[in-house]
Amino acid sequence: MDSPLGSPLPVMLAPLYGREHDLSQLLTLLRGGVRLLTLRGPGGIGKTTLALHLAQALRENRSSPHGDPQFDHVQVIDLSAVREPERVMGLIAASLDGGSSGAPERRIHAFAAGRRTLLILDNFEQLLAAALGLGDLLAATETLRLVVTSRTALRLHDEAEYPVEPLTLAHRVRDAASSAAVQLFVARVQAVQPSFELTSTTASQVVRLCEVLEGVPLALELAAMRTRTYALGDLLARLERPLEVLKADFRDRPERLRSLRAAVQWSYDLLGDVDRTVFECCAVFDGPFTPQALVDVWGSPDVLDRAEALLEQSLLQRLDTPETFWKMLQPLKELAVERLEGHPQVAVWRERQAQHFLNMVEKEWRSRELEIVNSWDEYLPHYPNIRAGLVWTVEERRSDLAYRYLAALRSIWASFGLFVQEAPLVERVLALPEPEDRVTLLRALEVSADSLNFTGQFQACEARLHRISELCRELNDGQSAAWATFGLAVVARDTGQGERAWEMVQQVIRELREQTSATPLPRTQRFLWANAHRAAALDLLGLGRHEEALEYAQLACEYHRDMGNRYFELNSMITVGCLLVYVNRLSEARPLLLSCLHDAVNKSLRGVVIHALRLGLTLVAAEQQEWTTLVQFAAFVNEPSWESAQSMSERRLRQDMARAREALGEIAYQQAWTAGTSLQLADMVELAERLAQMPISPTIQPTSRSALTPREQEVLALVAQGHPDRKVARLLSISPTTVSKHVSNLLGKLGLHNRVELTRWAIQQETNRTT
Numbered sequence: 001m002d003s004p005l006g007s008p009l010p011v012m013l014a015p016l017y018g019r020e021h022d023l024s025q026l027l028t029l030l031r032g033g034v035r036l037l038t039l040r041g042p043g044g045i046g047k048t049t050l051a052l053h054l055a056q057a058l059r060e061n062r063s064s065p066h067g068d069p070q071f072d073h074v075q076v077i078d079l080s081a082v083r084e085p086e087r088v089m090g091l092i093a094a095s096l097d098g099g100s101s102g103a104p105e106r107r108i109h110a111f112a113a114g115r116r117t118l119l120i121l122d123n124f125e126q127l128l129a130a131a132l133g134l135g136d137l138l139a140a141t142e143t144l145r146l147v148v149t150s151r152t153a154l155r156l157h158d159e160a161e162y163p164v165e166p167l168t169l170a171h172r173v174r175d176a177a178s179s180a181a182v183q184l185f186v187a188r189v190q191a192v193q194p195s196f197e198l199t200s201t202t203a204s205q206v207v208r209l210c211e212v213l214e215g216v217p218l219a220l221e222l223a224a225m226r227t228r229t230y231a232l233g234d235l236l237a238r239l240e241r242p243l244e245v246l247k248a249d250f251r252d253r254p255e256r257l258r259s260l261r262a263a264v265q266w267s268y269d270l271l272g273d274v275d276r277t278v279f280e281c282c283a284v285f286d287g288p289f290t291p292q293a294l295v296d297v298w299g300s301p302d303v304l305d306r307a308e309a310l311l312e313q314s315l316l317q318r319l320d321t322p323e324t325f326w327k328m329l330q331p332l333k334e335l336a337v338e339r340l341e342g343h344p345q346v347a348v349w350r351e352r353q354a355q356h357f358l359n360m361v362e363k364e365w366r367s368r369e370l371e372i373v374n375s376w377d378e379y380l381p382h383y384p385n386i387r388a389g390l391v392w393t394v395e396e397r398r399s400d401l402a403y404r405y406l407a408a409l410r411s412i413w414a415s416f417g418l419f420v421q422e423a424p425l426v427e428r429v430l431a432l433p434e435p436e437d438r439v440t441l442l443r444a445l446e447v448s449a450d451s452l453n454f455t456g457q458f459q460a461c462e463a464r465l466h467r468i469s470e471l472c473r474e475l476n477d478g479q480s481a482a483w484a485t486f487g488l489a490v491v492a493r494d495t496g497q498g499e500r501a502w503e504m505v506q507q508v509i510r511e512l513r514e515q516t517s518a519t520p521l522p523r524t525q526r527f528l529w530a531n532a533h534r535a536a537a538l539d540l541l542g543l544g545r546h547e548e549a550l551e552y553a554q555l556a557c558e559y560h561r562d563m564g565n566r567y568f569e570l571n572s573m574i575t576v577g578c579l580l581v582y583v584n585r586l587s588e589a590r591p592l593l594l595s596c597l598h599d600a601v602n603k604s605l606r607g608v609v610i611h612a613l614r615l616g617l618t619l620v621a622a623e624q625q626e627w628t629t630l631v632q633f634a635a636f637v638n639e640p641s642w643e644s645a646q647s648m649s650e651r652r653l654r655q656d657m658a659r660a661r662e663a664l665g666e667i668a669y670q671q672a673w674t675a676g677t678s679l680q681l682a683d684m685v686e687l688a689e690r691l692a693q694m695p696i697s698p699t700i701q702p703t704s705r706s707a708l709t710p711r712e713q714e715v716l717a718l719v720a721q722g723h724p725d726r727k728v729a730r731l732l733s734i735s736p737t738t739v740s741k742h743v744s745n746l747l748g749k750l751g752l753h754n755r756v757e758l759t760r761w762a763i764q765q766e767t768n769r770t771t
Contacts, residue, residue, distance in 0.1 A: 015187070016053045017217075018167045018180020019046065026054050026162060030118070030145065031070065034160045035138050039149045041164035042314040042329060043263035044218025047149040050164060051120050052076065054147065058118065071145075072115040078122045085129035092119065108137060112144040119144070125151040125313075126270055132156075151267055152313035163314075166215030166329075169207070172682040176203040181210040184217060188224030196227075204678030205232040212239050214329055219260055222246035243334045264335045267315060278306040279315055280343050283336035284353045287384030288325035296356045297349050325381055354389035354398075358405055361386055365408040377604040379412055386412070390425065399432040407443030410450065415567055417607035419454035420639055426451045442471045442480060449487050453494070456644045462491045482508050482528055486535055496646035498542040498740050505535045523563065530559035534572045541579060542648040543725070544743045546754045550579040570596050570608045574616045578649065581619045582754055590692040593617055597688050601681060609681065610637050615649050617688050618656060624694055627660035628672045629687050635676025636684055648744055655748035708749065715742040719755060720762035 016023060029037055039047045058074045077095050082088065089104035096111040111117065124131075131154040134146055138158070148154060153161055170179035177183070177198055185206060189196045198206060209232070213219040223246055226235055238245045247259035271279060281298055282289075295301050307326065310316040315332055319325040328336060340346055364379060379386070390409075393402040406429045413419050426448050434441055445468050452461035465487045472481035485504050492501035509532045512525060534556035540549035553575040560569035573596050580589035593616040600608035614637045621630035634657060643654070661669045708716065711732075718728045725739040732739070743755070752758050 013052055013056055014049070015183075016049070017184040017187070019050050019053065022050055022162075022164065023053055023057060026050070026147075027057060029160060029162070030147075035145045036134065036154070036156060036159045037145075037147045038154055038159055038161050039147065039164050040151070040153055040161050040312075040314060042151060042216075042332065043267055044216055044260065044331075045164050045166065045314075046217040047164050048122050049217070051122055051147060051149050055120055070116065071118045073117045074120070075118070076120045076122060079127060080123035083126060085127045088127055088130040089133055092121070105133070105137065105140075108144070109141050112141045115143060117144050118147065120147045120149075122149045124148045124154070125267075128152065128154065151270075155312070167210075167217060167220070169210050169215050170680075172680050172686065173200075173204050173207055173678065174683060174686075176207050179207070179210065181213075181215040181220060182206055185210060185220045185224050188221050189227050192225065192228050200675065202232060204675075205236060207680070208678075209236055209239070212236065212330070213242065216329060216331070218263055219246055219331065222260055241334060242331055243338075246331075260331050261335070264331045267313065267332070268335060268339075271313070271315075275306055275309055275313075276339070277343075278303055279310060280336055280340045281345070281349055282307075282310070282316065282326075282328060283333060283340040284346075284349045284388075285327075285385055286388040288319055288327040288381050289385060291324055291326070293353075293356055293385070294326070297352045299348075299352070319381075321381070350392050351396075353385065354392045354401060357382065357386045357389040358393075358401060358408075361405065361408040361412065364412065365410075380416065380604045383412070383416065387422075387425075390429075394425070394428045394432070397432060400435050402429045402432055403435040403437075403440050403444045405429075406447050407440045410443070410447045411567075413447070414450070414607050415605050417605075417610045419451045423451045423455045438471065438475055442468065442475065442477070445471065446480070446483065446487075449484075453487070453490060454639065456640045458491050458495050458645070462488065465491065479524060479528065482511070486531065489535060489539070493539060493542060493647045494645040494650070496741060497737060498539060498648075499736055502536070502539040502543060505532060505539055508532050509536065526559065526563060527565070527568075530556050530563065530565075530568065530572075533559065534568075534575055537572075537575050537579065538647070538649070541582065542744070543740055544747070544755055546579055546582045550576065550583060553579055566599075566603070567605060567608065570600060570605065571611055574608070574611050577616045578619055581616075581623060584754070584757065586620065586623055586696055589616070590620055593620060594688055594692045597685060601685060609684075610639065613637050613684060613688075614639060614653070617691065618653055620691055622652075622656035622659065624691065624696070625663070626691060626694070627663045628668070629691055630656060630660050631664070631669060631672035632676030632679065632687060633684065635673040636679060638677060646741075651744055652748055655745075708746070712742055712746055712749075715739060716746055716758070716762050719743060719746075720759045722759070 026037065026039075039051060041047050055074050055076050058071055061070070075095065077092060079088065079091070082091060089108070093100075093104035093107040093111075097107050100107055121134075128150075134148070134154070135156045135158070138144060138146065153159065167181040167184060168179055169181050170176045182198070182203075186196070186198050196202075209223060210220065213223060219242060223235065223239070226245060230238065235245075243259075243261040243264070247261070268276065268279070278298070281303070282294065284297055285293065291304055291307065294303055294307060307316065311318060311326070316326045316328060319327060340349075343349075360379075360382060386405075386409075390402065390405040392398075393405060406426065413422060429444065430448055435444075445464060449461055449464045449468060452458075452464060465484050468484045468487070469481055472478070472484060485508055489501040489504040492498075492504065508528070512529050512532065515525065533552045537549040537553035537556060540546070540552060553572055556572040557569055557576060560566075560572055573592060577589045577593040577596065580586070580592065593612055597609060597612040597617070600606070600612060613633045618630050618633050621627070621633060634653065645651075660672075664672065714732060715728060718731060723731070725736045725743070728739045729736045743758070746752070746758060747754070750758070750761060752761060
């Protein structure tokens, strides 16, 4: 009588991390009558492990008293050591009948004739010439079924392909333990370091490592073995080149599975010459790319047929997105890049890649002028390639192309919150000779001014804005000059010159109001008008005129909403949310700020996410004295400008961070900061949701003047008498700007929101003193 399996399996297979659904799907396909099933995927993805668990599941089902014995005989046949396709039938026949005489096909037919037989043929990719013979076997033997593991499809008519995907990753650090990729990595680490645990400290590093290795099981296992030698943080730093790092001397594995390089080299060696060239051409792309991008780089649509072959061979993957995107897994990409560097076409391909994505960003830029907005998220998958194109133009000193790239990137960088990250790249572009086209130069300088502001280089930003203003006069470009004025107002606000910033913004508003009285403003000027109102709101916030500021911010929201510009509408809504906190309307501020965060996350607008967290939700956390959450929000954003900027928002954040440090103590404060830098975006959203659901309790405030300086007490007394800043300044012989700073400091120290609360507090203190 036949044993449940024709070849032995381990008594206990290793756990099937994250493949339970796959196993269930395979069993369903077999029960549904599929006769040829190919488990397809790149090397190291776990096809063999899944096939072995499938065989075990069928054996256990056959031996169970309540099972449905679908097969009388299940056998796993390892073909990894076979290179000659003509030997396949003989090896299958010999494994079934022990080596009887006669033609292999006839022996296989004879064996399966009286048994419902399932053969699992493992590692078939190097034997594709034998695939037709498998089709003939199935046609001649109704009781036979085949499961094949292969890096490429067999391309037979009745074949059912089952792509084996990477293991699932964790989207939040707190969910690390439920991620299949993390589970596999931790189990393999514990095999060499039994004391290893997934703690709050190690979880973020493990999640990041699994992301870098894209959930590929072989890569995770090899990385786990390297923890014998390297600490997790050091191993992560070395994974920029995984082919150099990931290897282990598994004596019970074939050579191709002892290192990541061997695994991908095996796939590469199976390619024909033309497919190898296309594979190398794909290495010019950083990240996903479209078929049209590949056509433009290759220079002919003929490449699409060969790309399809690479997809069949698991050397490319198609992403599950509405638009067609292809990508390489990182180990394959690294090998392709190595091969690309010596290719005679590399220079041509890289220039075509740069030009393709330059055309894309310039088209996006022009779409803004044609009122086509809210499509930023469409560009997010392309951004790695956009950046690669820009870097190539800089490295090749193609000044004309580099400045055009920089000129067109403003809205994309703003939307994705990339000004700080890309600041070094901006300066590399500006180190090149200036372009002859003065408009391109102007737009590039505008982007560079934004970069300087976001990185807290206010003096350099002011100098660059003056250069921009000169260029505007040369080009007679009044609208760009107005934007430069806005930029100078931002610098004034960030350097503590609130009155000056307010005056500059008011000047722009007056000029626009004069223009609109004669004729309706065109879209570009309406856009300027809307942003002028948001800028005015921020200036009035710094001057302590919160109710007026709120009115301006609400108008900015309406104007941007009417224009259909969701990015700027969301930023204006965040300003409204902040001002609601300042006027003691926290119950309204919380849901508004949370909805802005949700909308920004859904649209991949990281720039808005940063504003929502840094400007709005940190305020909410401080009001509710949720100090750990406050620190984690600030650490997640970690923008350099907040430590030096003198605008009201940044001063308030510094004050609240100081209060958090005092309340938590240094150790807990540093732990919260470290956690914030390693948390995922989904973790931030969850923190914000929890914050918005908490009961609102009265703010605990100081009960004496002991924390105030003598000058602050003088300012407080005059403000409490109802004097505006200018009169306070005259009475104390100081500037109105200095008075504004003192008022802001008083509000921050006392945990108050506006002058009304400040006056009330001062009166209450005086009453307490006299009684």
